[in-house]
Amino acid sequence: MSRLWDKGEPLDARILRYCAGEDHRLDERLVGYDVTASIAHARMLAACELLSPQDCDAIVTGLQALGEAHAAGTWQIGLEDEDCHTALETRLTARIGDAGGRVHLGRSRNDQVLTALRLYLLDTLEGLAAQAEEVAGALDRLAVRQGEVALPGYTHMQPAMPSSVALWAGGFATEFRDDAAALRRVRHRAGLNPLGSAAGYGVPGLPLDREMTAEALGFDAVHSPVTAVQLSRGKAESELLFQLTLTLNDLARLAADLLLYYTHEFGFVSLPESMTTGSSIMPQKRNPDVFELLRGAVATGLGALNEALGIVLKLSSGYHRDLQRLKAPLFRGIDLATDSLAIAAVALDGVVFHPEKIRLIEELHAAERANALVLAEGIPFREAYRRVGATLKRG
Ligand code: ARG
Numbered sequence: 263m264s265r266l267w268d269k270g271e272p273l274d275a276r277i278l279r280y281c282a283g284e285d286h287r288l289d290e291r292l293v294g295y296d297v298t299a300s301i302a303h304a305r306m307l308a309a310c311e312l313l314s315p316q317d318c319d320a321i322v323t324g325l326q327a328l329g330e331a332h333a334a335g336t337w338q339i340g341l342e343d344e345d346c347h348t349a350l351e352t353r354l355t356a357r358i359g360d361a362g363g364r365v366h367l368g369r370s371r372n373d374q375v376l377t378a379l380r381l382y383l384l385d386t387l388e389g390l391a392a393q394a395e396e397v398a399g400a401l402d403r404l405a406v407r408q409g410e411v412a413l414p415g416y417t418h419m420q421p422a423m424p425s426s427v428a429l430w431a432g433g434f435a436t437e438f439r440d441d442a443a444a445l446r447r448v449r450h451r452a453g454l455n456p457l458g459s460a461a462g463y464g465v466p467g468l469p470l471d472r473e474m475t476a477e478a479l480g481f482d483a484v485h486s487p488v489t490a491v492q493l494s495r496g497k498a499e500s501e502l503l504f505q506l507t508l509t510l511n512d513l514a515r516l517a518a519d520l521l522l523y524y525t526h527e528f529g530f531v532s533l534p535e536s537m538t539t540g541s542s543i544m545p546q547k548r549n550p551d552v553f554e555l556l557r558g559a560v561a562t563g564l565g566a567l568n569e570a571l572g573i574v575l576k577l578s579s580g581y582h583r584d585l586q587r588l589k590a591p592l593f594r595g596i597d598l599a600t601d602s603l604a605i606a607a608v609a610l611d612g613v614v615f616h617p618e619k620i621r622l623i624e625e626l627h628a629a630e631r632a633n634a635l636v637l638a639e640g641i642p643f644r645e646a647y648r649r650v651g652a653t654l655k656r657g
Contacts, residue, residue, distance in 0.1 A: 265278075265344055265348060266347075266348050266351060266352075266366070266371075278344075279341065281344075281583065282341055282344045282345070283586065283587075284589075284590060285339075285344060285345040285346075285586060285589070286338075286339040286340055286341045286343060286344070286345065286349075287339075288589045288590060288593060289339055289345050289346035289349075289589075290338065290339060290346070291382065291593070292346045292375075292378040292379065292382055293329065293332045293339070293346045293349070293350065294329055294332070294333060295377075295378040295379075295381040295382045296346050296347060296350055296374065296377075296378040297325045297326070297328065297329035297332075297350065298329075298381060298479065299374065299377040299378055299381060299457065299475075299479060300321075300325050300350065300365060300374075301321075301322050301325050301326070302457070302474075302475045302478040302479050303365070303368075303369055303457060303475060304318050304321040304322055304325075304365055305318060305322070305474075305478065306457075306470065306471050306474045306475045306478070307364075307365075307367060307368065307470075309471060309474060310468075310469055310470060310471055312367055312368065312468065312469075312470075313364055313367070316361075317361040317364050320358045320361045321354065321358065321361055321362065321364070321365050323358075324354045324357045324358040324361075324362065325350070325354060325365075327357070328350060328353055328354060328357070337353070345371070345375070346378065347371045347374050347375065347378075348371075351363075351365065351366060367468070368458070368460065368465045368468045368470050369457065369458075369460055369465075370460040370461035370462075372459075372460065372461045372462055372492065372581040373456045373457055373458065373459045373460050373461070373462075373491060374457075375586075376456040376491060376492075376495060377455070377456050377457050377479070379499075379589075379592075380452045380453070380454070380456065380481070380498065381479060381480075383448070383452040383498055383499075383502065384449065384452050384453065384480070386502075386596055387445050387446060387448050387449060387452065387502065388446070389600070390442075390445050390506070390509075390596070390599060390600065390603070391441075391442040391443070391445040391446045392442070393599075393600065393603035393604060393607075394438045394439070394441045394442040394445065394509055394603060395438065395439060395442045396603070396604075396607045397435075397438045397513075397603055397606050397607050397610070398434075398435040398436075398438040398439050398442075399435075399607070400606070400607040400610035400611055401431040401432070401434050401435040401438070401610060402431070402435055403610075403611065404427065404431045404610055404611075404613060405427060405428045405431040405432060405435075408427045408614070408615045409426060409427050409428030409431070410426065410427070410428065411426060411427040411615045411617045411620070412424060412425070412426055412617070412620065412622055413425045413426055413427060413429075413430055413530070413615075413620060414620070414621075414622060414623070414626055415429070415430075415626075421623055421625065421626055422626070423626060423629060423630075424622070424626050424627060424630070427615055430519070434512065434515075434516050437512050438509070438512060441505065441508060441509040441512060444505045444508070445502070445505050445506075445509070448498055448501050448502045448505060449482070451494065451497055451498035451501055452498040452502075453481055453482035453483070454481060454482065454483055454484070454485035454494070455472060455475055455476035455479065455481040455483065455484045455485055456485050456491045457472060457475045457476075457479075458470045458472035458475065458484070458488070459485065459486075459488035459489075459491035459492070460488070461581060462488065462489065462491060462492040462579075462580050462581050463488055463489065464488040472484045472486075489579065489580075492579065492580050492581045492585075493579055495574070495581075495585050495588065496570060496571075496573060496574035496585065496588050497574075499570050499588050499591075499592045500567060500570045500571050500574075502592070502595075502596070503563065503566050503567040503570050503591065503592065503595045504567055506563050506566075506567075506595050506596070506598075506599045507560060507563040507564050507566075507567050507595075509599060509603070510559050510560040510563040510598070510599060510602060511560045511563075513556050513557075513559065513560070513602055513603070513606050514556065514557045514558075514559065514560040516556075516606070517553040517554070517556040517557040517606075518557055520550070520553050520613065521550060521553050521554065521557065523615075524550045524553070528619070529616065529619040530615060530616060530619055530620050531613050531614060531615050531616065532613075532614050532616060533548075533550060533609070533612050533613060533614075534612045535548065536612075537550075537552060537608075537609055537612045538550060538551070538552075539551045552605060552609050553609065555602075556602055556605070556606055556609075559598055559599075559602045562594065562595075562598050563595050563598060563599065565591075566591035566592070566594050566595035566598075567591075567595070569590075569591035570588055570591045570592060570595075573585065573587050573588050573591075574588075625654060628650050628651075628654060629650075631646075631650045632646040632647045632649075632650045633646070635649060635650070
């Protein structure tokens, strides 16, 4: 199989392999989106009279068949294909002949990859946001089951104020809903149509209709001018990874609380046996590994964010092959967040609080007593604070 850009010169297989990198594996998830984008591109070419209706039909039918066959697992991208774009065009031409060679008029893999990635991102944003809301829903259910259970509220890990399971769970639920809203807002970067920017400088001499592909593909607007498109690669990716890092950190902080509550010494919560793991040497162990792995996941998210930011840092304008390296941290971050949010919702449904084990010391009410003095006697808060402090000292 040859590259789209092959000009007949012999190529060093080692260079090709290194340049293709992981693309043949990573691009598997982009195939369906590249098919959708290519169909919209072909229809636009036909509408602009740059492609005959017959060739357009052959291209659309051929791409649809290839997309279905790929989804059914009939073919995969090979290392020799380089990437999903080459894999599709090569197979399309093998299937429908010369018409296949007409689909690439007015585009480059540089705008093609961004289009497929953005369509994938738009789907993924919605999925991740819905998952964050599911975690919030699991916290709501916990509050319904046991919301009235009193908890010490901690600051500096010291007992501070009276709290409850409803307050504790409600705080996290609000943050996961905020995470969902922030994830959806990444659309302002992912929702722009790159098609028609081609290699980064448009298609001089070709009257393309960029609005038409934007509408067909569900983008909110055309990304223009054409030179903005390659400057933006990595920004939606980094913004998503940033929001995912914040989301993963909410999971980590939730897990940190539950791990403390699960210790033998606290014993505030239990987990069903089916959600704990054992030790190979200590028969008594029931370990809360799921929450430890949730706590640890944010480090990987942060690593992916740093990697994505680092790839685009200080690049001059236009396309550079460096940009291909964005896909690995992007997909790693997305997959980790997808798995982590899914398991968090499952694990939360297994958490049970044990009120009889929750020690609530009198001092938790110290600030409340000072407030009561202010209301009853009209004294300044500072004086009430000192009076309560003095009684606590004597006590
Ligand atoms: N796999 C490439 C990427 O992700 C596709 C674009 C390749 N373009 C090029 N001019 N070599 O960036």
